[in-house]
Amino acid sequence: MNKIAEVALNTFRESIREKILVVALLFGIILMGSSVLLSPLAVGAKQKIVMDVGLAAISIIGVLMAVFLGSTLLHKEVDKKAIYLVLSRPLSRSSFLAGKLAGIVIAIALVLVVMTVVMLGTIVLGKGIVRPAVLASVYLSFLETTVVCSIVMLFSTFTTPLLTSFFALCVFAAGSLSGDLKVFASKFGGEGMKLVTESLYYLLPNLKVFNLRHEAVHNLPFATGDILRATLYAAVYCAVALFFACSIFRRREFK
Amino acid sequence: MHVLNVDGIKKHFRSDMSLAKREVLRGVTFHAREGEVLGFLGPNGAGKTTTIKVILGLIKAHAGSVTIFDRPPGDPRAMARIGYLPEMPYFYPHLSLAEFLGFCGRMSGVGRTDLSGRIDKIVEMVDLTPHRAKRLKTFSKGMLQRAGLAQAILHDPDLLILDEPFSGLDPIGRKMVRDILVDLKKRGKTIFFSSHILSDMEALCDRVCIIRDGIIAKSVVLDDLLRMGEGTIEVTARGWQTEMLQGMQEYLESVRTTGGDAFLVVREQRFVRPVIERLFGGGAEVLAVVNRHRTLENLFLREVARPEARTSKEKKEEKLVFTGF
Numbered sequence: 239m240n241k242i243a244e245v246a247l248n249t250f251r252e253s254i255r256e257k258i259l260v261v262a263l264l265f266g267i268i269l270m271g272s273s274v275l276l277s278p279l280a281v282g283a284k285q286k287i288v289m290d291v292g293l294a295a296i297s298i299i300g301v302l303m304a305v306f307l308g309s310t311l312l313h314k315e316v317d318k319k320a321i322y323l324v325l326s327r328p329l330s331r332s333s334f335l336a337g338k339l340a341g342i343v344i345a346i347a348l349v350l351v352v353m354t355v356v357m358l359g360t361i362v363l364g365k366g367i368v369r370p371a372v373l374a375s376v377y378l379s380f381l382e383t384t385v386v387c388s389i390v391m392l393f394s395t396f397t398t399p400l401l402t403s404f405f406a407l408c409v410f411a412a413g414s415l416s417g418d419l420k421v422f423a424s425k426f427g428g429e430g431m432k433l434v435t436e437s438l439y440y441l442l443p444n445l446k447v448f449n450l451r452h453e454a455v456h457n458l459p460f461a462t463g464d465i466l467r468a469t470l471y472a473a474v475y476c477a478v479a480l481f482f483a484c485s486i487f488r489r490r491e492f493k
Numbered sequence: 494m495h496v497l498n499v500d501g502i503k504k505h506f507r508s509d510m511s512l513a514k515r516e517v518l519r520g521v522t523f524h525a526r527e528g529e530v531l532g533f534l535g536p537n538g539a540g541k542t543t544t545i546k547v548i549l550g551l552i553k554a555h556a557g558s559v560t561i562f563d564r565p566p567g568d569p570r571a572m573a574r575i576g577y578l579p580e581m582p583y584f585y586p587h588l589s590l591a592e593f594l595g596f597c598g599r600m601s602g603v604g605r606t607d608l609s610g611r612i613d614k615i616v617e618m619v620d621l622t623p624h625r626a627k628r629l630k631t632f633s634k635g636m637l638q639r640a641g642l643a644q645a646i647l648h649d650p651d652l653l654i655l656d657e658p659f660s661g662l663d664p665i666g667r668k669m670v671r672d673i674l675v676d677l678k679k680r681g682k683t684i685f686f687s688s689h690i691l692s693d694m695e696a697l698c699d700r701v702c703i704i705r706d707g708i709i710a711k712s713v714v715l716d717d718l719l720r721m722g723e724g725t726i727e728v729t730a731r732g733w734q735t736e737m738l739q740g741m742q743e744y745l746e747s748v749r750t751t752g753g754d755a756f757l758v759v760r761e762q763r764f765v766r767p768v769i770e771r772l773f774g775g776g777a778e779v780l781a782v783v784n785r786h787r788t789l790e791n792l793f794l795r796e797v798a799r800p801e802a803r804t805s806k807e808k809k810e811e812k813l814v815f816t817g818f
Contacts, residue, residue: 244599248585255587318583323644326549326577326654327600328569492551493506 241329242337249341253307259349262299262306266353269295274360285366286455292357293375293451300350300383301410307342308390309402321492332484339391339480343384350380371454374465381472382448386410388479389443395486412438413445443475496652496683497525502547502557504540504707517543519707520557525652525685530678532694533687534793535704541687542580544704545656549577561652573602576650580657580687582641586630590621590640593629594647601648615643620669634661642670646677653677655686659693671696691789701789703796710796715789726765728757729781730772737775744768754780 253259273291312335315321324334354376358368389409393402412419419439424432447468453460504518518540525531535541546552548559550566564571584593591612598608616622619639624632632640638661645653658674659667667690674684674697688694694701695715703711725746733755738748741757744764749756759765765782772779 241600244596248588248596251592252585252587319579319581320583320585322549322551322577322579323582323584323597324600325551326572326575326579327597328573328602329600330569491553492546 242333242340245324245329245334245337246340246344249311249338250344252311253342253345254348256307258306259303259345262303263349263352266295266299266349267356269299270353270357270360274364284364285361288357288360288364288366289372290451290455292353292360293372293379293454296350296353296357296376297379297382297449297451299353300346300379301386303346303349304342304383304387305390305403305406305410307345308339308387309394309399309406311342312338312391312394313399313402316492319492325492331488331490335391335395335484335487336480339388339476342391343387346383346387347380350376350383369454369457371450371457371460374460375450375454378448378450378465378468381468382445385443385445385448385472385475385479388476388483392479392483392486395483395490409442410445413443414449416442416444417446444471447471494527495524496527496529496562497548497685498558498560499523499544499548500558502544502554502559504543504547504552504554517707518547518554521704521707521709522557523702523709523712525683527683528678528681529700530674530684530698531686532698532701533685533704534689534691534694534701534789535687539704540707541704542656545654545687548654549575573648574651576645576648576653578641578645578653578655578658580660582637584629584637584640584644586628589626589628590616590632590643591625593640594644597644598647601650603648611647611649615647618673619643635663635666638662639666639669642673646673651682653682653684653686655684657688658686659688659690667693691793695789703793705796711792713792725784726759726762727781727783728759728765728768728772728779729783730755730757731778731780733772733777734775737771737777741768741771 270288270292273288276287276291315324315338321334325331354373358372361368361372386406386409390402390406393405397405416439419435419442422435447464450460450464452458499521501520501522502518503516503520505514505516507514521540521544523531533541533544543552547554548561548566550572559566561568561571562574585596588596594612594615595608598611599605603611616625619642621636621639621643624636629637629640638658642655642658645655653674658670662670671693674686677684678697684697686697698715700712700714702709703713731754738745738755738757744760744767746758746760748758757768759768769779769782
């Protein structure tokens with residue numbers, strides 16, 4: 239466990255020293271800042287715009303960082319052969335991969351925390367109220383980012399960073415629409431199509447369960463049980479993705 | 494006791510676009526005894542690094558077996574006792590030297606209380622104390638090589654596996670690494686290292702395995718090598734004529750000419766005098782008479798060097814008048 243934490247800490251250090259992380263953070267903050275400039279256009283809905291843009295920025299930046307860091311960090315380590323130093327020590331490949339994933343997730347969490355503080359500060363300074371749904375929405379965005387990160391890690395164990403990013407973004411897009419897949423399956427197509435779309439529905443992550451933005455912005459009620467279910471869902475999905483990633487990584491040869 | 498056993502390992506690779514197999518290791522077998530310094534010598538592409546990767550479990554052999562401290566590659570109990578320096582090491586450039594060594598030490602199971610003192614000692618040993626807080630991305634190639642050796646010995650391993658440890662080092666750095674390895678040898682550590690620098694191998698190794706085309710061509714104990722006969726005597730002459738040399742065939746083992754000079758390898762010591770007399774008698778000039786002791790270089794060249802390894806320029810300049818009478 240200590241060694242997983244060591245790999246995680248090293249990956250975290252590497253991530254936060256990547257310039258792209260600073261760029262992503264600045265981009266997110268500018269995006270949120272722009273919501274303050276836009277708010278006079280919607281009279282009486284200033285806080286809603288700040289929350290809407292802020293929560294969307296947190297989700298997008300989180301996913302983009304997961305794709306970028308997940309696809310490049312492992313590949314760089316293998317490509318530059320730094321991995322030789324780690325794998326020639328008493329550490330299993332699975333522990334290495336788990337540490338790598340944890341390090342990236344912690345680095346992204348740090349960025350999300352900073353962005354959230356900026357967003358909450360903007361809301362409070364604008365004399366708005368920070369409702370629990372806003373915090374719950376940020377938390378779910380973090381879970382969504384973690385799920386995407388585990389999928390990126392899975393792809394990065396066997397393909398190039400470019401293809402990893404492409405596949406991961408495809409899964410993210412399909413996962414965001416996976417609820418519609420089930421509806422599509424029930425309304426259109428024959429048995430074969432139904433089987434395919436239903437299989438995809440269960441295979442792809444249902445990222446809709448991590449979207450509480452609408453409720454947060456419009457002050458709608460939400461069930462705490464949904465948050466717990468989403469947490470469990472994210473944990474199981476990450477564990478399965480990591481299991482397959484480790485199975486592939488254990489067989490991999492470092493020529 | 495054998496610390497490292499490599500028995501008949503075979504490995505082939507396939508290129509991405511072709512189904513053709515390229516055999517890299519064709520049954521490599523050797524053993525390293527406890528406390529022994531074993532050199533691993535071979536030309537580029539002979540299979541040295543691939544063998545080391547199989548030993549460390551970074552790649553799997555298609556046949557044969559490897560044990561380290563009687564355990565298979567990758568076993569955490571065996572890996573904890575190994576210190577490894579890769580060829581052309583790339584370390585985490587975002588870390589300072591102290592952070593890097595701290596990471597490596599903790600990964601190898603060194604306790605936090607011991608670690609700081611050990612890092613200070615090792616950094617001083619590899620002469621990088623002023624650079625302790627500097628990021629590795631600012632290091633020169635030689636400094637990275639020394640940092641690599643530091644991480645390999647930090648956790649006081651029983652077996653050191655070093656892939657080209659002298660690569661990229663200046664003469665001072667080479668001497669420093671050689672002194673560290675001598676000290677480790679005195680402390681009873683087993684060292685297995687590959688190198689192209691034969692003088693360093695001669696100075697350090699108890700035994701050398703020569704690998705050629707994926708197979709061990711020769712395994713030799715260096716003390717035995719130095720005891721093998723008196724070597725050969727080579728006479729260098731200028732102003733010679735082919736007929737003059739052909740008239741001395743009975744005394745000579747081989748003759749090689751480059752430019753205007755002829756290098757005559759005399760069959761036995763007692764033939765040196767008649768060879769020199771005939772050269773002077775024929776009006777030739779004797780430039781040098783050298784007694785060449787058998788060295789690792791002789792052995793390596795005999796076992797490994799092939800005519801195609803020489804450059805085309807060398808081939809043009811070099812003409813064999815006659816060999817192997």
